[in-house]
Structures are given as structure tokens and as C-alpha cells.
Amino acid sequence: MDYLLDTVTLVRYLTQKGKITPVVLEIFRQAEDGKFTFLISSISLMEILYLGEKYRIETTVEETIKAIKSSDMYRVIDLTADIILTATTVDFYELHDRMILATAKYYDVPVISPDKKFKKIDNITVIW
Numbered sequence: 001m002d003y004l005l006d007t008v009t010l011v012r013y014l015t016q017k018g019k020i021t022p023v024v025l026e027i028f029r030q031a032e033d034g035k036f037t038f039l040i041s042s043i044s045l046m047e048i049l050y051l052g053e054k055y056r057i058e059t060t061v062e063e064t065i066k067a068i069k070s071s072d073m074y075r076v077i078d079l080t081a082d083i084i085l086t087a088t089t090v091d092f093y094e095l096h097d098r099m100i101l102a103t104a105k106y107y108d109v110p111v112i113s114p115d116k117k118f119k120k121i122d123n124i125t126v127i128w
Contacts, residue, residue: 002037003027003127004077004104006113007044007096011051014067015058021128024112031073039077039109040068043099077103090121 005013012018013028020028031038049061068074077083079099087102101121104111110125111118118126 002039002075002107002109003031004039004041004100004107004109004111005044006100006111006115006118007047007051008114009112010038010040010044010064011048011057011059014064017058019114021114024128027112027127034072037075038073038112039075039103039107041100041103042076042078043096043103045076047096077107079103082106090124092117092121 008018009020009024012020030036045061045064048057048059048064051057052060068076083099083102083106086106087098090098090101090105092098092101097115097118101111101118101124104124110127112127114128115126118124
């Protein structure tokens, strides 16, 4: 099974800053062992670009993409018309998160996120 990483989860893992639960750390360990792949929405990369430029996170989009490309455990998912159509079925107030949730729903994979509001979305499994 694959998992979709929320932006904050990806940033916390790559920067080693912020809390990650033992459950999620075990999932990362298994991914490092090649048991599955983490999907990353291109929307997360856009969000990292923005947050990095505003100095709200301790990484840049360049550093993030370099880390993603250096590991087989990640696969970037482009935003497609089908994912945007899926977003019409996701009731979430923030656009970046809505697109990430729509990506999880479209690919029918759990999303790894500390965002408690994600758990209120129907037909999406959230792990934290």
C-alpha cells in the first residue's frame, strides 16, 4: 500500500523538526526498506515553495526536490484535471489542503497528516 504525505509531514521528516508519531516513523522506516512508496502531490511542492520563501519553514523547495529525487521511496503526483474534479467532492476550506485531500481520494490511499481537520473528510483515511 502507498501513502500520500501531507506537506507538513514531508517537511517535518526531511528537516527533522517537529513531532512525528511513532506510528508514522515506523511507516517511514518501512518505506526506507522499500516496502511501499510515498506519494507527494505537486501541490505540496508549491506550498513548500511559498512557505520557504516566507521563511515559515526551515527548508526550500530546491532542497526538498533534491531529497525527493535522491530516494526511491517518493513519487511526485502531478495535479490533473481528474484530481481537480475529485476536489469538487471534498469540502475543505483551504485550497492547498483540499487538493492534497482530493489527491488521496482520487488515488484511494491514506494520507499521513497531523491535521485533525482532515479526519472529518468522508472517504479519506488519515494516519497520524
